[in-house]
Amino acid sequence: MTGSALELARRQLLEPAGLDERDLERVLDRLLGHAVDSGDLYFQSTRYESWVLEDGIVKEGTHSIEQGVGVRAIAGDRTGFAYSDEILLPALLQASTAARAIARSGGQTRLQAWQRTGDQGLYPPLDPLTTLSAQDKIELLRQVDAEARRQDPRVTQVIVSLAGVQDHVLVAASDGTFAGDVRPLVRMNVTVIVEDKGRREQGSSGGGGRGGYELVTGDGRFFHHAREAVRQALVNLEAVEAPAGTLTVVLGPGWPGVLLHEAVGHGLEGDFNRKGTSAFAGRLGEKVASPLCTVVDDGTLPGRRGSLNIDDEGTPTRHTVLIERGVLRGYMQDRLNARLMGMAPTGNGRRESYACIPMPRMTNTYMMPGEQAPEEILASVERGLYAANFGGGQVDITSGKFVFSASEAYLIEHGRITRPVKGATLIGNGPEVLQRVSMVGNDLQLDAGVGTCGKEGQSVPVGVGQPTLRVDALTVGGTSTG
Amino acid sequence: MNETTEPVAEGIQAGLPPLESLQEMLDRVIALAREQGAGEVEAGLNMEVGLSATVRKGAVETLEFHRDRGLGITLYRDGCKGSASTADFSPEALRETVRAAWDIARHTQADACAGLPEPRFLAREIPDLDLCHPWALTPEEAIAVALECEDAALAEPGITNSEGATLSSHQGLRVYANSHGFNAGYTRSRHSLSCAVIAGRGDGMQRDYWYSLARDPAVLEPAAAVGRRAAERTVRRLGARRLPTCTVPVLLVPEVATGFFRHFVNAVRGSNLYRGASFLVDSLGQALFPPFMHIHEAPHLPGAMGSAPFDGEGVATRARDLVREGVVQGYVLDHYSACRLGMETTGNAGGVHNLVVDPGGEDFAGLVRTLDRGLVVTELMGQGVNLVTGDYSRGAAGFWVEGGEIRHPVQEITIAGNLREMFRGIRAVGKDVDTRGNIRTGSVLLERMTVAGD
Numbered sequence: 001m002t003g004s005a006l007e008l009a010r011r012q013l014l015e016p017a018g019l020d021e022r023d024l025e026r027v028l029d030r031l032l033g034h035a036v037d038s039g040d041l042y043f044q045s046t047r048y049e050s051w052v053l054e055d056g057i058v059k060e061g062t063h064s065i066e067q068g069v070g071v072r073a074i075a076g077d078r079t080g081f082a083y084s085d086e087i088l089l090p091a092l093l094q095a096s097t098a099a100r101a102i103a104r105s106g107g108q109t110r111l112q113a114w115q116r117t118g119d120q121g122l123y124p125p126l127d128p129l130t131t132l133s134a135q136d137k138i139e140l141l142r143q144v145d146a147e148a149r150r151q152d153p154r155v156t157q158v159i160v161s162l163a164g165v166q167d168h169v170l171v172a173a174s175d176g177t178f179a180g181d182v183r184p185l186v187r188m189n190v191t192v193i194v195e196d197k198g199r200r201e202q203g204s205s206g207g208g209g210r211g212g213y214e215l216v217t218g219d220g221r222f223f224h225h226a227r228e229a230v231r232q233a234l235v236n237l238e239a240v241e242a243p244a245g246t247l248t249v250v251l252g253p254g255w256p257g258v259l260l261h262e263a264v265g266h267g268l269e270g271d272f273n274r275k276g277t278s279a280f281a282g283r284l285g286e287k288v289a290s291p292l293c294t295v296v297d298d299g300t301l302p303g304r305r306g307s308l309n310i311d312d313e314g315t316p317t318r319h320t321v322l323i324e325r326g327v328l329r330g331y332m333q334d335r336l337n338a339r340l341m342g343m344a345p346t347g348n349g350r351r352e353s354y355a356c357i358p359m360p361r362m363t364n365t366y367m368m369p370g371e372q373a374p375e376e377i378l379a380s381v382e383r384g385l386y387a388a389n390f391g392g393g394q395v396d397i398t399s400g401k402f403v404f405s406a407s408e409a410y411l412i413e414h415g416r417i418t419r420p421v422k423g424a425t426l427i428g429n430g431p432e433v434l435q436r437v438s439m440v441g442n443d444l445q446l447d448a449g450v451g452t453c454g455k456e457g458q459s460v461p462v463g464v465g466q467p468t469l470r471v472d473a474l475t476v477g478g479t480s481t482g
Numbered sequence: 483m484n485e486t487t488e489p490v491a492e493g494i495q496a497g498l499p500p501l502e503s504l505q506e507m508l509d510r511v512i513a514l515a516r517e518q519g520a521g522e523v524e525a526g527l528n529m530e531v532g533l534s535a536t537v538r539k540g541a542v543e544t545l546e547f548h549r550d551r552g553l554g555i556t557l558y559r560d561g562c563k564g565s566a567s568t569a570d571f572s573p574e575a576l577r578e579t580v581r582a583a584w585d586i587a588r589h590t591q592a593d594a595c596a597g598l599p600e601p602r603f604l605a606r607e608i609p610d611l612d613l614c615h616p617w618a619l620t621p622e623e624a625i626a627v628a629l630e631c632e633d634a635a636l637a638e639p640g641i642t643n644s645e646g647a648t649l650s651s652h653q654g655l656r657v658y659a660n661s662h663g664f665n666a667g668y669t670r671s672r673h674s675l676s677c678a679v680i681a682g683r684g685d686g687m688q689r690d691y692w693y694s695l696a697r698d699p700a701v702l703e704p705a706a707a708v709g710r711r712a713a714e715r716t717v718r719r720l721g722a723r724r725l726p727t728c729t730v731p732v733l734l735v736p737e738v739a740t741g742f743f744r745h746f747v748n749a750v751r752g753s754n755l756y757r758g759a760s761f762l763v764d765s766l767g768q769a770l771f772p773p774f775m776h777i778h779e780a781p782h783l784p785g786a787m788g789s790a791p792f793d794g795e796g797v798a799t800r801a802r803d804l805v806r807e808g809v810v811q812g813y814v815l816d817h818y819s820a821c822r823l824g825m826e827t828t829g830n831a832g833g834v835h836n837l838v839v840d841p842g843g844e845d846f847a848g849l850v851r852t853l854d855r856g857l858v859v860t861e862l863m864g865q866g867v868n869l870v871t872g873d874y875s876r877g878a879a880g881f882w883v884e885g886g887e888i889r890h891p892v893q894e895i896t897i898a899g900n901l902r903e904m905f906r907g908i909r910a911v912g913k914d915v916d917t918r919g920n921i922r923t924g925s926v927l928l929e930r931m932t933v934a935g936d
Contacts (some may be wrong), residue, residue, distance in 0.1 A: 030884045054757070059593045061586035062565040066552075067573075082547040085569045098547045101621055103741070157757050193758050193870065200758060202870045242875070244898060244934035247729040275538070275681055276643055279687065298487035357544060394863045398689035399722075401894050403864035403877035425875040425896050427934075431685070470524055477866065477875040477896025479932045481727055 003310060003389045005119045009180030012168040013043040013067070017087045021114060024172045027089075028111055031073045031096045032174055035232040036080075038097070040173035042070040042226075042312060042355040043087060044240040049129050050163040053141040070354040071095040077340055078102045083355045109163050112176030120309040121299070121315060122302050123210035131212030137162055140222060148192050148226040153385035154237070155230055156200075162186075164213065171314035179314035185209075186462060187450060188216040190406065194233040203233030206449035209303045214448075232389065232408050235420045242409065242478025244426035247475040248384035249426065250377055250412060254445035255390055257464035261365050261453065262294055262393040262402040263430040264288070268322050269360040269455075270337035272397050278280055279400030280328065288328045289434030292370050295323040297332055299363030305449040305464030306364035310347070313358055317347035321366075322343075323434070334360045352458035362453060365417030370440025374468040377439045379415040385476055386410045386417050389428070400430040425477040433471060441468030498655060501667040505569065508659035511555055514580045520557035520587075522598045524660035524795070527553040527571075532652030532672075535624035537632055545621050548652065549826065556886055557583050561592035573666065581796050589658050593760035595821035598795065603817075603827055605798035608791045614669040615698040617651045624649045627705050628848055629862070630857045635679045640717040643680035645689065647709065650674045651699070660732055664796040672787075677712040681720050688719035690861075695918045697785050708726050714861075718881075722891035725882060725935040727863045731745040731856035731909070732897060733849055735882070736916035737841075739926040743777070747834050747921070750810065752819020761872035761902060765810045770905050774842070775803035781835030782804060783915030788920030794832035804837070819866045841913040848914050849925050851886035859932055872901035878933075895935040904928055 003170065024041060031039035045067035052060045069092060080102025084091035099133040132140075141160045148158045165359065167183040187208030188420060194201055205228035211217045216222060264280070272278035280288065289295070297315025301307050308317050313335050321329045333341070334349030337360055350361035386409065393404030407426045410417045446465035453462040505634070508525045515523040529551040537546045554567040560786030564587030568579040632647035650673065676693035692712040694703035703711075734742055743805070746762075754760040760772070771777075781799035782788050790799055795817055803811040816831035829835075850858065863877035875898040881888045912924030 049617070055593075057591040057593065060563055060565065060591050063582040063586060064567040065582075066569045066580075067691050068569070078542050079544045080546075081544060082549075084549065085551065096545075102542065115530065134585075157759070159757070195758065200761075200763075200870050202759065202868075242898075244896075246934075246936055275645070277645055277687075277689065279685070287553065324621055341741065355548070392865045394865075396689065396863070398687045399893060401877065403861070403867035403878070403896075404868070405864050407576065420516050422871070422873050423866065423868055423875065423876055424898065425864050427863070427877040427894055427896050430895060441580045456683075475724075475778075475894065475896060475934050475936075477877070477898045477934045479875075479898045479900075481729060482933060 005125045005182045006116060006180035008125050008182050009168045009170040012045055013087060013170045019089065020328040023089055025095050025111060027092045028172065028174050030093060031100050032111060033069070034071040037101050038073050038174045039173060040313065042354050043170040044068060045168045047129060047166045050161060051137055051141060053145055053160040056145055058138050058141050068354040070094070071099045072181070072357065073099040073102055073337060075102055075255045076356050077267045079357060081357050087360055087422055100341045101166050102430055111174050114178040115176045116176065117179035117310055117314055117316060117384050120300060122300060122307050122309050123184060126212055127166045128184040128186045130165060140217060144190060144222050144226045146304065147223045148190060148230055150195065150229040151227055152234060154196045155192050156193045156195045157482055159191045162188045169312065171312070172247055173314060177314040179310045181309045183308070183344045183453060186211065186213050186215055188222065188225065189450065190229040192229045192233050194230070194235055194237060199237060201233045201236040203231065203236065205229040205232065206450045209305050209449040211303050211305055215303065216372050235408060238419040239422045241333040241480035242386065242421040242479045243476055244481050246473050246475045248477065249471045250381060250384060250386045251469045251471065252388040253385065253441065253443045253468050254465060255447040257366055257388060257447065257466035258390050258404050259392050260466060261362060261462070262404055263428060264295060264323065265362050265365045266395050267397045267400065267413050267430050268332055270331045270333040273331050274341050283328050286328055288327050288431055289326040290322050290437045291326040292440040293326055293434050293437055295365070296321050296368065297362055297365045299350065304364050304446065304463050305451065305461045306362065308363060311349045312351045313349035315345045315347045315349060317363055320346045332360045332362060334358055337438070350460050352460055356458050359455065361455065361460055362462050364446065364463035364465065366368040366444070366446060367467065369442050369444035369467045370388050372441050374441045374443050377441055377470050378417065379470050380413060380439065380470065381412045381415060384412040386412050395430065401427065402430050403427045421478065427475045429478060433474065437471040438472050439470035443467045491844050494818065498531060498653065501655060501669070502713050503655045504595050505659065505665050505667060505807060508657055508665060510728065511576055511580065512661055513556065514577060515557045515768040517897055518580060518584050520559055521585065522624060522661050523555065523557045524551065524598060525555045526652060526656070526658040527551065528656050530652050530654030532650060533619070533621060533624060534648055535621060535628050536648040537625060537628040539768040542625055542632065543646055553579070555579055555583050557587060558597055559587035560585060561596060562587045562590045563596050571734050593820050596661055598660050599817040599827050603797045604765060605666065605792035606663060607780055608666050608668060610789060611782055611789045612695050613789060614653065614671045614792065615897040616653045616672055616863050617673055617699040624632045624651065630677055631677050631705040631709040634706035635677050635713040638710060638713035640681045641679050641713050642718065645678040654709055658796050659791070660796055666792065670789055671697050673702060675705060675708050677709045677769065679712050679716050681716045686720065686809065688716055688722065690719060696785065703720035714768045719891045721784065722879065722893035724864050725892050725933055727935050728922055729930050730933060730935050731853055731859045732931045733853045733856065734859065735860050736914055738862055739923045740916060740919055740921040741862065742926060743837060743839055743921050743923055745867055745869070746905065747814055749901070752813055752815040752823060754869060755813060756819055756822035760869050767812065768810050769808045770810050771805055771808040772908055773808045775805055775808045775908060777804045778838050779834055779836060780838050783836050784852035786836050787918065788834065788836035790835050793829045797829040797831065799826050799829045799835050805882060817922045834920065836923045839911055841915050841924045842911045844910060844912055846912055846914045846925055849884055849910060849927050850888060852910060852926060853883050855884050857892070858888065860881065874899050874901050875905065895933055897931045899931045899935055
């Protein structure tokens with residue numbers, strides 16, 4: 001199916017405007033005519049829908065269509081950028097005139113012959129919005145609501161949402177890159193509120209990926225999320241104060257991998273390392289984690305939320321080893337930072353939309369499994385915290401300090417999980433925390449497909465994952481100092 | 483090369499059409515929906531043009547030209563709601579958008595509270611709030627301002643690296659119309675200058691930033707002042723240590739305190755209240771804060787970032803108290819959530835407009851003396867706030883205070899508590915008010931919080 005996504009993208013993005021490769025050459029020529037080293041055009045069309053159920057009825061639905069083209073000119077380490085929401089030749093030429101204003105000096109570059117980039121076939125080039133009828137979507141939301149309410153009489157509110165996106169993208173660059181992709185993305189979420197004796201709590205669960213709606217409806221996944229949201233909320237109803245201080249923490253498999261995303265992921269993005277602003281800058285080949293830790297970023301996992309056939313610069317995504325048995329091996333790169341650092345692009349050049357400049361971003365970031373059974377890991381802890389689920393996190397890449405917030409956690413006492421504790425933020429230092437990993441489980445899991453990462457105001461879908469991990473010392477931000 | 487970029491900037495930035503033509507377009511959209519068979523209809527659009535220039539280590543890094551627009555429509559078909567949006571304003575695209583909303587309303591279910599606010603709530607006059615001050619700025623000028631800002635930061639002793647300085651200038655408009663005959667719009671501008679630099683090396687690196695934001699470029703802080711402040715804030719973090727786990731009073735600096743009061747706004751937001759998703763359900767009339775606290779909304783402050791003549795549903799915004807002598811006087815409601823709660827809209831579709839926490843008499847230094855021994859928080863990290871329970875746990879950095887004086891910077895700690903207790907435990911609000919954003923407050927001194935560290 002090589003080239004089929006490219007053909008579909010061309011049909012969607014160029015043909016309605018009567019544009020062909022010769023027009024793109026003209027636009028790129030205009031970019032390059034003025035001492036610009038390289039340039040690219042990013043065409044995008046996005047169709048989005050969402051449905052929301054609340055109070056037992058589907059009250060809201062929304063639909064949107066957006067399209068446009070981003071034009072980028074690069075001279076040395078300078079970037080000029082303009083975009084237009086009209087995919088028409090005059091608008092393209094105007095945007096390229098603006099973008100090339102960045103160039104004041106630089107080499108004379110000639111446009112290279114087009115090279116079509118193949119399709120990795122990581123997901124079908126379908127329109128997820130049409131994989132289920134509107135009536136079936138409504139019916140599903142109702143069934144999920146009923147399933148959640150059936151779990152427990154203490155459930156007072158259920159909110160279920162379903163969203164689908166189809167993205168067509170096409171990249172044409174002065175180095176001859178000519179690549180396209182059709183990217184489906186679906187997601188569903190269940191949030192419940194439970195109430196008991198005047199105490200209220202919430203729980204939520206969701207999932208998704210790149211494909212049709214069967215990714216969230218198949219195998220009863222929808223109902224699983226309903227039950228899971230209620231279970232979490234009920235656990236939290238029983239939660240006591242979380243401990244405050246530094247203790248041994250066992251992180252569960254799957255979504256708790258947000259640890260890796262914050263603690264090392266952002267710090268290994270090429271731009272921060274080129275500029276020397278990351279706590280990991282200049283540490284390639286150094287030991288930054290315990291030998292049990294091998295961390296990768298992999299955009300090639302079929303159907304995953306963070307996966308892409310090509311990144312937003314037309315580079316095929318790949319499996320990139322970031323940390324191998326504790327040693328820092330690589331950064332995640334877009335083309336600009338790769339070139340300036342004398343490295344190869346890794347397929348991590350991503351952008352929120354045609355209206356944003358690409359930069360190095362994660363895809364699916366996870367830790368490879370170890371050898372220990374999760375029960376063994378728990379049994380090894382005399383007193384500590386078991387964190388099973390998390391909300392989001394944040395990192396200061398310069399100081400290396402990162403946080404991530406547990407939404408479901410338990411005390412470990414004498415090797416056993418005892419009481420649930422309230423959500424608490426965990427804080428650590430990225431270059432240190434993985435050195436304190438003393439046990440790695442054999443139970444690698446990837447998250448269910450709901451992650452979104454923000455950087456410099458741009459949001460992109462990502463994945464995380466990890467096996468059960470034991471971290472010997474991590475600061476837990478509870479309220480109980482006893 | 484001596485091609486000037488000036489005409490280019492004009493070319494790409496020109497193109498904010500007159501409000502009247504956009505108002506006519508919304509009239510046509512509403513008429514289309516009515517022809518389709520819709521009962522109530524509303525439509526809103528935003529447009530914005532701008533440019534931003536980033537310099538780093540004395541050289542241009544990026545120059546971006548922005549041009550964004552979007553139109554959203556919501557219609558009701560026998561009481562069932564459908565929404566759609568588009569960035570394409572061509573007649574065919576608008577027709578398709580109306581049809582998409584209509585198709586969605588075929589599948590949604592009616593809700594007794596859904597619909598437009600009653601006409602009596604809609605704004606009748608559109609006051610001029612002094613919100614639009616276009617800046618005829620060429621890319622060269624933008625770059626020059628950013629360079630001056632970063633130069634000032636790099637000149638400060640201790641600064642070792644830079645993430646750069648950015649000047650952004652935007653000009654835009656909002657128009658809203660509905661089938662009650664409301665149709666109004668206003669223009670607005672937004673200019674900002676920011677700088678982020680790094681001090682120290684290797685394991686000891688620290689980063690911090692400063693920014694200035696205003697609707698009128700004349701109100702922006704001088705470029706060199708922004709750069710110097712960014713540098714000072716960064717250098718003072720060098721040598722930060724952890725703290726032992728303890729329970730101490732905490733002083734939130736104004737830019738952190740704004741986020742603290744944002745939690746209050748979110749907890750009294752109608753959508754969270756009627757869902758039972760807030761710890762402040764039924765808090766009206768409760769003494770949530772100490773008696774010296776007053777919090778009000780001032781939506782018509784001239785030139786302020788949060789000012790607006792009407793809310794997201796065309797409802798007139800008005801000055802009002804949210805907290806008087808510590809007691810909750812009102813919630814933050816739009817039409818739908820007000821109806822669900824059996825109340826009236828407060829003109830807050832889309833959020834609050836200039837939430838003002840009345841300042842106290844002490845400046846920051848005075849509050850540090852009052853704090854005596856405890857923690858000054860200058861930065862919070864993460865999202866560890868549970869609005870359903872009020873439980874609060876976030877990463878923090880700042881300074882340790884002993885004997886009423888700042889002793890040393892701290893990092894890699896958390897502060898935790900419960901928002902209800904934190905609100906009740908406010909001991910003072912400073913007069914050092916941050917007026918840049920939509921929430922205006924000085925520093926806030928809290929009686930005590932749990933600090934987790936070593």
